[in-house]
Each structure stands twice: as C-alpha cells, then as structure tokens.
Amino acid sequence: MFANERPCTDFAQVIEEAKAMDATGTGITGGDPLMAREHTIEAIKALKAEFGPQHHIHMYTSIPFAVEHAASFAEAGLDEIRFHLLKLELEKYLPTMQACKNAGLVVGVEIPAEPDEEHRLFELLEELRKAPIEFLNLNELEITTGNHSEMELRGFNLSNEMTAGAEGSAELSLALRDRVMCAELGIPDVHDELLREAYGFHLKFCTSSYKDAGQLRARFKRRAGHTLRPYEELTDDDTIIFGALFSSTSLIESDIEEILEETGISADWIFRDDENLRIEMPVELAEEFAEEVNAPVAIIEVHPTHERLEVSLTWLNSQRP
Numbered sequence: 001m002f003a004n005e006r007p008c009t010d011f012a013q014v015i016e017e018a019k020a021m022d023a024t025g026t027g028i029t030g031g032d033p034l035m036a037r038e039h040t041i042e043a044i045k046a047l048k049a050e051f052g053p054q055h056h057i058h059m060y061t062s063i064p065f066a067v068e069h070a071a072s073f074a075e076a077g078l079d080e081i082r083f084h085l086l087k088l089e090l091e092k093y094l095p096t097m098q099a100c101k102n103a104g105l106v107v108g109v110e111i112p113a114e115p116d117e118e119h120r121l122f123e124l125l126e127e128l129r130k131a132p133i134e135f136l137n138l139n140e141l142e143i144t145t146g147n148h149s150e151m152e153l154r155g156f157n158l159s160n161e162m163t164a165g166a167e168g169s170a171e172l173s174l175a176l177r178d179r180v181m182c183a184e185l186g187i188p189d190v191h192d193e194l195l196r197e198a199y200g201f202h203l204k205f206c207t208s209s210y211k212d213a214g215q216l217r218a219r220f221k222r223r224a225g226h227t228l229r230p231y232e233e234l235t236d237d238d239t240i241i242f243g244a245l246f247s248s249t250s251l252i253e254s255d256i257e258e259i260l261e262e263t264g265i266s267a268d269w270i271f272r273d274d275e276n277l278r279i280e281m282p283v284e285l286a287e288e289f290a291e292e293v294n295a296p297v298a299i300i301e302v303h304p305t306h307e308r309l310e311v312s313l314t315w316l317n318s319q320r321p
Contacts, residue, residue, distance in 0.1 A: 040059070060081075064095070083096075180201075224240055
C-alpha cells in the first residue's frame with residue numbers, strides 16, 4: 001500500500017506520512033479497496049484511532065458490494081463513499097448506495113466525463129434523481145502514457161498543449177454542470193431552454209490541470225511546510241532547494257567538523273547524507289564554499305515527498321565528482 005507516494009508495509013508508516021503533512025483527512029482508493037475489504041476496514045479504524053473522529057475519510061469503489069457490509073464500514077469510521085459506475089450503469093449500485101446511506105455514510109458518484117458518452121451521461125443525470133446521493137463529481141478525462149493507445153483508438157485528442165485533458169471533456173462537464181445548476185435555480189437550461197425540477201444533488205467538475213497544478217502542488221506545499229529542515233528553502237514551484245558539498249566516506253566526518261569550526265553555524269543547519277556522500281547546508285553557504293574548497297559543491301532541488309525525488313542539480317564549481 002501507498003500513503004501519498006510512499007510505499008508502506010504497516011499502518012504505523014501510513015500514520016507517520018499523514019503526520020508529516022498534518023493531514024486532516026484520508027482518501028482510500030486502489031485498485032479497489034473492496035478487493036481487500038478487511039484490510040481497508042483495519043486502515044479506517046487505525047486512522048480514526050490516531051487522529052480522532054474529525055479526521056475525514058472517504059473511499060472510492062466500483063463494486064456494488066453486499067449491502068450487509070455497509071454497516072461495517074460506517075462502524076469502522078468511514079465518513080463518505082464515492083461510487084465509480086462501471087459502464088455508467090446505475091441500477092445494480094442502488095441497493096448498496098441505499099445501504100450506505102442508511103448506515104450514515106455520505107454517498108456520491110465520481111466518474112470521468114468521456115466525450116463519446118455524452119448522450120449516456122445526460123441520461124445518467126436523470127437516472128441519478130432516484131439514487132440516494134449528495135453529489136456527482138465529474139473528472140476531466142485525462143490522456144496519459146498508460147492509456148494513450150486506447151484514447152487514440154476512441155478518437156480522443158488533447159484539448160491543448162498545456163493539459164492532459166481530452167478534447168471535449170471539459171465542455172461536456174460544464175454542460176452537465178449547467179443543467180444541474182439551472183434546475184437548482186429554477187430557471188430554463190441554458191442549452192435547450194427546458195425547465196427541470198431540481199436534481200437533489202450538487203455537481204462538481206475537476207479539471208486535469210487542477211489535479212496537477214492545484215491538488216498535487218497544494219499537497220507538496222503542505223508536506224514541505226511540516227517537514228522543511230532549517231537549511232532548506234521552499235521554491236515558488238513548491239519544491240525544496242538546498243546547498244550540498246560532496247565528500248567521501250573517509251572525509252565526511254572531518255569535513256563536517258571543519259565546516260562547524262570555520263563558520264560557527266549551528267549543527268542543525270547542516271545534514272550528513274551518507275547515502276549520497278554529501279553534506280547538505282543553506283544555499284548561501286554552499287555558494288560561499290564553491291569558490292574556496294577543493295570539492296564539488298552544488299544546489300540540489302527535490303520534491304517534498306518521503307523519498308525526496310531529486311529533480312535538478314546545479315554545479316557551483318568545476319570540482320565535479
């Protein structure tokens with residue numbers, strides 16, 4: 001299992017990652033959590049036990065599971081469940097949805113807005129009137145390296161060069177949103193001018209660019225804000241930069257002692273990285289050392305994730321390893 005990008009072997013590591021970003025909630029997805037139902041229930045209980053009832057937990061599933069399991073999820077502490085309707089078929093999910101609602105869960109539907117399913121999605125909008133849901137989330141269909149071949153077969157193109165969204169997906173989502181909003185306001189639909197009864201649920205649309213530039217970066221910033229080391233800086237791109245002096249196994253200890261003695265800097269402001277054989281420090285200090293030492297010095301940029309993926313390295317002098 002993973003918590004954010006971090007592979008975890010037990011719930012203690014999941015909780016550690018949640019604390020690292022001061023998480024106020026958890027989304028459980030997959031695969032499908034229902035394929036490991038008992039493990040999922042155990043996860044919900046562990047998170048609620050650690051963070052309390054205010055820690056909001058929602059779960060995604062595409063399985064219309066047996067109605068008797070709804071209560072066990074609610075009793076474990078699950079707050080909300082989001083159904084992904086396979087083949088956009090609703091009927092087989094209705095008993096499970098009703099059982100979840102009866103158990104006290106917030107129930108919703110979350111699906112991608114597929115441009116070639118426009119007619120079916122407008123039909124589904126009407127069918128959802130009988131479903132015990134509070135919301136419908138539409139996600140802009142994304143074209144990725146994993147699904148590119150299938151998307152190409154279905155005739156989908158990128159909407160523009162700045163996003164992974166499929167052409168027509170955003171427009172379809174907005175048309176569906178307009179229909180729900182107009183019905184809620186009691187005014188004619190802006191597209192066909194028909195007056196409809198309110199649907200009884202709200203509709204949200206999430207663009208592919210928001211997932212990348214909004215949700216991901218917000219998570220990076222949140223985690224960085226709680227894990228930033230004293231010598232590190234957060235960039236405008238929500239990555240972390242710091243300076244580094246490269247050393248060797250035999251010299252790294254003495255190099256650290258010399259740095260502390262020569263600069264008078266607190267030991268909290270440097271970090272010994274034995275795996276990469278480097279001494280991390282403030283960028284300003286690295287820039288000073290670059291002109292004076294006979295060792296490689298660089299500025300490092302990493303993602304603020306558990307594995308601290310290195311995304312750039314800029315050498316400050318010619319002493320490269």
